[in-house]
Amino acid sequence: MAVGPDDLPTLHPVPGVRLAAVAAGIKTPGRKDLVLFELAQGTRCAAVFTRNAFCAAPVTLARENLQASENAPRYLLINTGNANAGTGEPGLVAARACVASVARHAGIDVSTVLPFSTGVIGEPLPVVPIQDAVPSALAGLAEEGWAAAANGILTTDTRPKGHSVRFTCEGQSYVVTGIAKGAGMIRPNMATMLSYIATDAAVEQALLQEMLGELVDISFNRITVDGDTSTNDACVLLATGRADNPMLASREAALYQPLRNAVEEVCIALAQGLVRDGEGAGKFVTVQVNGGRSESECLEVAFTIAHSPLVKTALFASDPNWGRLLAAIGRAGLAELDVARVQLYLNEILIAENGCRAASYTEEQGAKAMAPDEIVVRVELDRGTRTAAVWTTDLSYDYVRINAEYRT
Amino acid sequence: MAVGPDDLPTLHPVPGVRLAAVAAGIKTPGRKDLVLFELAQGTRCAAVFTRNAFCAAPVTLARENLQASENAPRYLLINTGNANAGTGEPGLVAARACVASVARHAGIDVSTVLPFSTGVIGEPLPVVPIQDAVPSALAGLAEEGWAAAANGILTTDTRPKGHSVRFTCEGQSYVVTGIAKGAGMIRPNMATMLSYIATDAAVEQALLQEMLGELVDISFNRITVDGDTSTNDACVLLATGRADNPMLASREAALYQPLRNAVEEVCIALAQGLVRDGEGAGKFVTVQVNGGRSESECLEVAFTIAHSPLVKTALFASDPNWGRLLAAIGRAGLAELDVARVQLYLNEILIAENGCRAASYTEEQGAKAMAPDEIVVRVELDRGTRTAAVWTTDLSYDYVRINAEYRT
CATH class of the missing domain: 3.10.20.340 (ArgJ beta chain, C-terminal domain)
Structure with a gap:
């Protein structure tokens, strides 16, 4: 049961972002449960994570790698079927092993891969199946992969969530596209919610982080299904810079407000999409x-x-x-x-x-x-x-x- | 569904307290839905009420009359089937009319009657049926009326709640008996919960109020069914003084600790009883x-x-x-x-x-x-x-x- 239309809207590709969704057999055989984002060199990344003290191993490692890579990750690796939470030190070892596998196959530094997990809490992450699926994920990367990725990150969700906006500023066109998952354990201060939003605009990282913080506060932090907050929440805002605009670094620049409006529209559409698909939701x-x-x-x-x-x-x-x-x-x-x-x-x-x-x-x-x-x-x-x-x-x-x- | 034994334990009469439960036809014809407590002259009364800003009319009036009577009420009038909450000024008029009826028939001052209501919110209180039932309630008053009263105050409860303790101090025997209702809308800071506890000890009112506040905090304020707090909660502790002990006025007196222990046992048994009968409770x-x-x-x-x-x-x-x-x-x-x-x-x-x-x-x-x-x-x-x-x-x-x- 869910409220409103089921169809995923058209998700415009974002130059600089390629995605793949593959079946690693993490929990349900044959189900696409592993999603890989590839980000063009120079992409800026802003992120907010759960404030739950029992945060999951991938949250700890993603925070660590975000800092180590100076907010310039090249890959996001997302699995569903297992949250790798409540797994203690072995969980962190498992997350590192998966990330290392992407780095090795892609030939990049391990710190530029951010891991995300969602699913069952307290079960060991099946590392080998994930590692085995990494090459096919790399081989399958495509700019048109957003819809597949929107499906590949779901857990108890009954449908994928995505939203995409195109706008023009000073003769240049831009795109903002986002996907999200989450249906229960949803409340302010982030939920069992994973959300990935990307734009091709070039935005200075500090400004990107401010924008994300402000917009999460009036979108994802304004929804609640059951008052519970998960161990794995993350919301990521990526700016690939492929639109070739002069780097946006100020709220006074002409691009700031239209970009913020577009990201806000995507954030609110995704946040409302999570509620519309809330567990058992009829209203x-x-x-x-x-x-x-x-x-x-x-x-x-x-x-x-x-x-x-x-x-x-x-x-x-x-x-x-x-x-x-x-x-x-x-x-x-x-x-x-x-x-x-x-x-x-x-x-x-x-x-x-x-x-x-x-x-x-x-x-x-x-x-x-x-x-x-x-x-x-x-x-x-x-x-x-x-x-x-x-x-x-x-x-x-x-x-x-x-x-x-x-x-x- | 409820957890634990269904039987109401033996509720020892409390000298100085007489009770009656009668059918006024407030909501369900034939059901005993009106309870009257008669308190001996000289009874001291302590009470705590809901902190909900939308408190019900009877809560407003009970607070007012408690003050006007200098904490020495002579009657408590309790109806189920209608909460007289969300009823605005007409609700207050209705509560006053019911209280005045008791005062007129009993020949006492109107300020010595405290009203309590529980049930449907937002419907007008049926004043005339309550007034019509007052004479038979007065006629039916009996020291043995506790079990009937425990049943007469219920709403969605599946069973009555009561607990009774006898103890001896310095050769004198005392009794503490209490009843309570409430099954949903239960959380700290009082719930849709009505609770009446009486002892025959003589206790100075200020000390009685302190004792009640402390014990509510570790009993009724430690239970939760659904996190909701009602508009009508009240917990009343009565000391009739019929045991003829010297007035208890200090925590250092020999009677203080055994009395407190007995009241604590009753409060915790009633509080746990509410949870055991929580709406849909299986655990x-x-x-x-x-x-x-x-x-x-x-x-x-x-x-x-x-x-x-x-x-x-x-x-x-x-x-x-x-x-x-x-x-x-x-x-x-x-x-x-x-x-x-x-x-x-x-x-x-x-x-x-x-x-x-x-x-x-x-x-x-x-x-x-x-x-x-x-x-x-x-x-x-x-x-x-x-x-x-x-x-x-x-x-x-x-x-x-x-x-x-x-x-x-």
């Missing part, structure tokens, strides 16, 4: 909180609603249960909240105000507002001018089934 | 965190585990999924956590250490540890001497079904 819910004193208090209210199992089961039942919504707002911990000023809307229908059901509201309106599979819950706090939105799903039988049956 | 899980630098960081880890839907669905599946447990520990936000020192036990079986599965651990051991319906998850942080425990349940299909079907 795509935007929680919009307005009129706050600060963005952080708006986020506090939005996430309290989005994480509430009682709200989420009501969403699953298409029940306009505004009482549970008010209760969630009330426990979000806002100082001096005047509940009589709070207004609550479902898809533009006013359902509660003055601490109770709105006089104009009818159950028929509520049932109608809850029927679609895309719902906006809007809270007006009426105590300031700040706003924030998060995206989430309902809590269904399928969520329980998937997570009771699947050994993460 | 009763103690999360014990040791070796922390502070109690608060132990609680942080314990609640992160207890709230994780991924951990809870694994518990439902009896899956010893230590990877999800490590991931929860890792995202609890502890500064400078050395994951290599953390040890994880399931029912005394060491399952993970050094950031990975313990060498001694086998899947057979794990499956065996997860099979019982009472499970202890123990985390050894090995960075200090503080400890904390919380109690929780698994997340089952039944939890989703109950909350998707039930209009709170």
Whole structure:
């Protein structure tokens, strides 16, 4: 079950990036479970990783190699089927062995290969099958490999996620293309989420990292399926420089804003794509909180609603249960909240105000507002001018089934 | 579904307290849904209420009357079937009307009646049926009414909760008896939980309030079913003074510690009883965190585990999924956590250490540890001497079904 169209949109190639997806037999025989990115010389790389203290071995090694290569990796090696997390020191040895295999076959320095893993936690990474599959991955690299890669990184996802934008600035055309995976264990501060976004623009690395940090904060860090944060999250932004523009190094340059807009569009499309494919998701819910004193208090209210199992089961039942919504707002911990000023809307229908059901509201309106599979819950706090939105799903039988049956 | 024995234990009467449960027809015809406590003159009352900003009308009025009566209420009026929450100003008028009815028939001041409600949010409280039932409630008051009251306050609970302790101090015998309701919307800082505990000891009110605050903090505030906090929570501790002991006013008095122990036993039994009857509960899980630098960081880890839907669905599946447990520990936000020192036990079986599965651990051991319906998850942080425990349940299909079907 997932919300919205299943089709992967056209993913435009990004000059300077070639991709391959091959079947290494990591968990499911025959399934394409190993993805390789090749990055042109001179590509700048920005990345953010999970903040979970139990971070996986590939996260540790990717961070290490990113630094050692001065943010100029040449290959990204991504496997699904095994997270190589909770594997201690042997897990790090395994990650190094896989990376070394790419370096040896490609004839480049080992520090320029970044590893990423997703799948079962706590099982030893099957190193030999991965090593054995590296030559065919190298042989299969192609600029048109984005769709295959989008499929090759999935775990419990029911469909691939990708988004691609082309834009023109000062007569030069540019492209931004991204793919992502992740369906459960999704919450702010990164999720079991892997995301790779590339542009052919030339961007100075420090600016690229700032841009990524700011955009992750308003996209991937605004989604939640179940409040869990994984051990393996990573989001990578690559700038190959093949567009041959003068190196972008300032927010004042003409290219900055259109590029940022394009990357933002890709980040938000991918983030929403993760929620739409959330485990057991039957609803795509935007929680919009307005009129706050600060963005952080708006986020506090939005996430309290989005994480509430009682709200989420009501969403699953298409029940306009505004009482549970008010209760969630009330426990979000806002100082001096005047509940009589709070207004609550479902898809533009006013359902509660003055601490109770709105006089104009009818159950028929509520049932109608809850029927679609895309719902906006809007809270007006009426105590300031700040706003924030998060995206989430309902809590269904399928969520329980998937997570009771699947050994993460 | 619920964990542990169904039987209500013997609830010893508390001299000075008489109770009645009658059918007012609030929601389900014929069901006993209205409970009245009569408290002897001179009874001291301590209480804690929900911190939810959207607190219900009866909470507002009970707070007000507690103050107006100088913490010496004479009646507690409790209805189930309707929470009188999210009802705005009309809800407060309704609560006052019910309370006034008790005062009029009993011939006491209106400020000495405290109202409590639980049930559906956002529906008008049916005042007339409650008023009509007050005379028969007054007529039915009896010292033996505890079991009937324990049943009369339930909502989605599958069974009544009560606990009773007798003890002797300096030749005088005392009793502490308590009842509670609550099965969902349960988390720290009070839940959709109503709890009434009474003793015949004479206790000075300020000391009684301190004792209640301290004991709620290590009992009701240590349980969680779904992380939601309700609009109506209340916990009341009554001291009727009918044991005729000299008024207890100091922690140094001989009676203090044995009384505190008895009240603590009742609070913890009731709190655990709520979890054992948690919505859809198939497991009763103690999360014990040791070796922390502070109690608060132990609680942080314990609640992160207890709230994780991924951990809870694994518990439902009896899956010893230590990877999800490590991931929860890792995202609890502890500064400078050395994951290599953390040890994880399931029912005394060491399952993970050094950031990975313990060498001694086998899947057979794990499956065996997860099979019982009472499970202890123990985390050894090995960075200090503080400890904390919380109690929780698994997340089952039944939890989703109950909350998707039930209009709170």
